[in-house]
Amino acid sequence: MSMAVSSPGELTVTRGVDGTVVVRLAGSWRIESGLPSVAALEGVLADGPTSAISFDSRELGDWDSAVLAFLASACRLARERDIDVDRSGLPEGLRRLLELAEAVPEKDDARTSVIDDAFVQRLGGKAIDTHRLFRSDLDFVGRLVLAMSRAARGKARFRWSDLALLVQQNGFEALPIVTLVTFLLGLILAFVGAIQLQTFGATIYVADLVGVAMVRDMGALITGIIMAGRSGAAFAAQLGSMKVTQEIDALETMAISAMEFLVVPRVVALCLMMPLLTLYGDAMGILGGAFVGVTMLGLSPVEYLLQSADAVSLSHVVGGVFKGSVYGVLIAISGCLRGVQSGRSSSAVGDAATSAVVTSIVAIIVACGVFAFVFYMLGL
Amino acid sequence: MEARAVVAESTPAITVRNLTMAYGDFTLQRDLDFTIEAGDIFVIMGGSGCGKSTLLRHLIGLNEPARGEILYGTESFTKAAPERRSEMLRRIGVLYQSGALWSSMTLAENVALPLGEFTELDQSEIAEVAALKLALVGLAGFEDYYPADISGGMQKRAGLARAMALDPDILFFDEPGAGLDPISARLLDDLIIELRDSLGATIVIVTHELASIFAIGTNSVFLDAESRTMIAHGPPVELRDQSQNERVRRFLRRGES
Ligand SMILES: Nc1ncnc2c1ncn2[C@@H]1O[C@H](COP(=O)(O)OP(=O)(O)OP(=O)(O)O)[C@@H](O)[C@H]1O
Ligand SMILES: [Mg+2]
Numbered sequence: 347m348s349m350a351v352s353s354p355g356e357l358t359v360t361r362g363v364d365g366t367v368v369v370r371l372a373g374s375w376r377i378e379s380g381l382p383s384v385a386a387l388e389g390v391l392a393d394g395p396t397s398a399i400s401f402d403s404r405e406l407g408d409w410d411s412a413v414l415a416f417l418a419s420a421c422r423l424a425r426e427r428d429i430d431v432d433r434s435g436l437p438e439g440l441r442r443l444l445e446l447a448e449a450v451p452e453k454d455d456a457r458t459s460v461i462d463d464a465f466v467q468r469l470g471g472k473a474i475d476t477h478r479l480f481r482s483d484l485d486f487v488g489r490l491v492l493a494m495s496r497a498a499r500g501k502a503r504f505r506w507s508d509l510a511l512l513v514q515q516n517g518f519e520a521l522p523i524v525t526l527v528t529f530l531l532g533l534i535l536a537f538v539g540a541i542q543l544q545t546f547g548a549t550i551y552v553a554d555l556v557g558v559a560m561v562r563d564m565g566a567l568i569t570g571i572i573m574a575g576r577s578g579a580a581f582a583a584q585l586g587s588m589k590v591t592q593e594i595d596a597l598e599t600m601a602i603s604a605m606e607f608l609v610v611p612r613v614v615a616l617c618l619m620m621p622l623l624t625l626y627g628d629a630m631g632i633l634g635g636a637f638v639g640v641t642m643l644g645l646s647p648v649e650y651l652l653q654s655a656d657a658v659s660l661s662h663v664v665g666g667v668f669k670g671s672v673y674g675v676l677i678a679i680s681g682c683l684r685g686v687q688s689g690r691s692s693s694a695v696g697d698a699a700t701s702a703v704v705t706s707i708v709a710i711i712v713a714c715g716v717f718a719f720v721f722y723m724l725g726l
Numbered sequence: 727m728e729a730r731a732v733v734a735e736s737t738p739a740i741t742v743r744n745l746t747m748a749y750g751d752f753t754l755q756r757d758l759d760f761t762i763e764a765g766d767i768f769v770i771m772g773g774s775g776c777g778k779s780t781l782l783r784h785l786i787g788l789n790e791p792a793r794g795e796i797l798y799g800t801e802s803f804t805k806a807a808p809e810r811r812s813e814m815l816r817r818i819g820v821l822y823q824s825g826a827l828w829s830s831m832t833l834a835e836n837v838a839l840p841l842g843e844f845t846e847l848d849q850s851e852i853a854e855v856a857a858l859k860l861a862l863v864g865l866a867g868f869e870d871y872y873p874a875d876i877s878g879g880m881q882k883r884a885g886l887a888r889a890m891a892l893d894p895d896i897l898f899f900d901e902p903g904a905g906l907d908p909i910s911a912r913l914l915d916d917l918i919i920e921l922r923d924s925l926g927a928t929i930v931i932v933t934h935e936l937a938s939i940f941a942i943g944t945n946s947v948f949l950d951a952e953s954r955t956m957i958a959h960g961p962p963v964e965l966r967d968q969s970q971n972e973r974v975r976r977f978l979r980r981g982e983s
Contacts, residue, residue, distance in 0.1 A: 503843055508830075592826035596888075599786045599820045600840050601812035 353407065357382040359390045365397040369420065372405035375412045382416040388423060399424050401435035414443055421448070486683050493605040494613065502606040509611040516577045517619035521626070523576070524569055528627035531568055532556055532634025540643055549643045553653035556635030561662045563669070565628035566620075567714055570673035573620065574706035578681035581612050582702035585685025586695035594686075604686070613678040620674025621667045628666060661726055669717055673710050680706035737799050739764040739896055739928040740785065744794035747780055753954060754780055758794070760947050760959050764895075767922055767929045767942050769962060772949035773977065778932045779823070781949065782900055785930065786820055787811060798896075816844055819889030823900040825881035827873035833860060833884045834869035840891045859887040863917065879906050883914075890921065897921065899931045903938055911935065915942050936980065940966070948974050 355375040360368050367390055375382060387399075399420065406413070417440065424431045433441050463471065496502040539555040585608060588594050597604045632654050639645040681702045688698035738761035745758040754777040762768045770778045783789040785796060787803065795804035798814050806814060827836050837856040841847055847855065857869055863883040873881055882902065889897055902918070903911040915938045922929055933939060939946070939962045946965065948958035950973060958965050958974040966978035976982070 505839075588829075591824060591829065592822045593828050595788055596820065596822060596826040596828070598788065599815055599818065600843075601815040602839070602843060 355379065355382065355412075357386060359386050361390055361393060361396075365395060367391065367396050367399045368402055369399060370402040370405075371409075371413065372407075374408035375406070375410070375416075376408060377410050377412040379412075381412045384416060384419045384423070387420055391423065391427065391429070396427070396429050398430040398432055400432040403436055403440075406437065409437075409440065414440065414447070417444055418447055482687065483683060486686065487679065489605050490609060490613070490679065490682075493603065493610050496606065497610050497614070502610050503602060504607050504611045509615060512611055512615035513619060515580075516573070516615050517622060520573065520576055520619075520623060523572055524623050524627050525630050527568055527572055528560070528565060528630040529634040529637075531564060532560060532631030532636075533638055534634075535559055535564070535631070536635040536638035540638065544643075549639070550645060550649070550653055552635060552639055552643065553645075553650050554657035557632055557654035557658045558662060560631035560635075561628045561658050561666045563666065563714065563718070565631055566624045566666050566670035566673060567710065569620065569623050569627045569670060570677065570710045571707060573616065573623070573674065574677050574680075574703055574710060577612075577616060578677045578702045578706040579699040581678065581681030582685040582688065582698040583695055585609075585682055586688030586698040587692075589686070589688050590690050590692065590695060609678075609682040609686075612682055613675060616674035616678040617671050618674075620670045620677075624667055624670030625663075628663070665717075665721060665726055669714070672713055672717075676709040676713060677706040680709055737764075738762060739766070739799065740930070741797040742785075742794070743797065745781075745784065745791050745796065746793040747777055747784055747789070748792040749780075753792070755949055755954055755956070756793075757955050758947075758949075760956065762928060762930060763945065764928050765922065765926065766945045767918065767931065769939050769943035769946035770930065770932045770949065771934070771939060771946055771962075771977070773951050774934075776949045776951035778949060779900055782898055782930070782932050786818060786898055787815065816892060817895045818898065819892065819894035819896070820898045821882070821885045821889045821900065821902060823904065825873065825878075825885035827881055827884055827888065829873050832870050832872055833865065833876075833887075836873070836884065837888050837891050840888070844892060856887075856891075859890055860884065862890070863887045864913075879910050882906065886914075886917070890925075893925055894927060896928045896930065899929070899933075901933055902931060903933060903935045911938065918942055936978065939978075948977070 353373040356370075356372040358370045358372075360370070362368060367387070369387060371382065417436070421431055421444065423429075433444070436444070493502055497504075535556045536552050539552045540549060543549050543551050543555075585594070585604075588608070594604050594608075597607055632651075635654075636647060636650045639650040640647050684698045684702035684705060688694050740762040742758050742760050742762075746756040747754045747758075758781070770781055772778055780789060784791055791804055795802050797803060798817075801814070803811065803814055827833070828839070831839065834853065834856045837859050838852045841852045841855055845852075857866070860866060860869060863886050865880060865883055865887065868876060868880070868884075873884065876884070882905070886902075899918070902914055906914060918929055918931070919942055921927055931938075931943070943962040945960065946958075946962045947956050948965065948971075949955075950957040952973075957971050958969055960969075962978065965974055969975050969978070
């Protein structure tokens, strides 16, 4: 390893008359400039029966793992073909490293097989996986229902201080972002409506449009989506990292159900806070509409608010708040579910958080569609 | 306490019967068959990756056996209904490799949680007991620290205080000495012996540390990665001096057979 001037690496494989193959390594072999080619050796071995492989490294200059990797492959090839390997022609250091690499033989079934399955097989595998995942989702929901019913009877174990903290984190602390987004949404709705209504000279009906849209659907929907990104991801990350650090194992071996201790307070917290946030968001949306009405459309604030109050009925408000609390439960369940299903590594926790947000948003949108249909059928 | 004394005389604390452990299709260990007597400091040893931690997870119900069963006393833990299993789990304490303290709670709250769940003590009594347990592991005064604010070794000791919270009959340790300096590791060994003697607890340890294996182990099982089963069972010192098995002797003599 000490030659100062290094000529590029050279590999020659020659077959002797007596059936031995000599591998000659010369020059400098550095991992930056590639490995000696195993294919050359394989080609010569394929030519005819070989009794032994030996090495000539007299002209070998610098070497590093490049040569080692080549030798390891060469030895494996020889083993597979039952050919003797004479290592005496190798430098001492290489011989020792080679022995080290072969010290612990590979376990025959340790390597996970990455076989290129046929399309149909992959499809079937996916179907089975999906089925299994779905069952584990259902199982989670079932156990959650049991835990919630224990909680309702006052028998579930969780700390009230945890619940209080969760209420604060997922209620009060969400106010700024909810304020901003719902106010802007009210503003946007008002602009969209104003363009149409101005052509009829009926701009005052912007108040009806914004009020009804916010209170019936948009308030709950947009608050739900904000909370999915905020709380759903947080829940998944919290529970996922508790899995990584074995904190959930520690709960389970203390016979404290993680479902009761961690999931129930999160579901309760969101189920309580989402209706309040929804109501608040509705109000902010109407204010956003009023802002446009007053500053751009020349309506008086009192006029605008009275018109809104007329348009919005109590059943709209109750319906919207009810939707909000359902979305809250969906977010909490998705977040906790993905957290509990998370693997035991930091990248798995990231995946869990992503998946929690996707799951909760999909769940919210589906629920929103179902509500729209049901409320329409009920004539609300 | 009385019940424990009776058990100690008659039946083993834990019996592992024909246990096979697998992750999916990958069989880790098969046909494990041994008993852990009450009052033992029982060491689970073997090379890296042979399945020691996995065996521990089976013993405390975090993994389910592929075959075979585990008995606590005379009662099957594997076949117990969930409710009954919870009751059985209350008799054990586990110290995880990383401590696994609940990161959102202070040290005192960590120790207090099981006390609050499973005893009739009132708040002030719980606080008192929690402080005592922390003092036992040398963490007096750290009651209000969060796990993230103390060192790894301290986390491990706090984990031990939590594991001892309910004065369990059986304590499980995964690599208790790992990540500790030699003196702390030695102190932990002394503490383990002290616990066994004063609480009458049975102790099950997974460890590589030869020094502590010989210092405290009264019995052991040796898992082999190659043949995938236990190849020795007995007091560690005896295995070192008399084992018929080359691999066991080499392990216990740091490679010299
Ligand atoms: N969750 C898992 N899924 C699949 N295989 C696993 C899982 N956990 C561990 N294994 C495999 O099981 C084997 C044993 O793991 P285990 O953690 O029990 O080893 P160990 O004996 O405790 O080793 P060490 O002394 O290094 O901690 C390893 O080969 C590992 O690949
Ligand atoms: Mg381990």
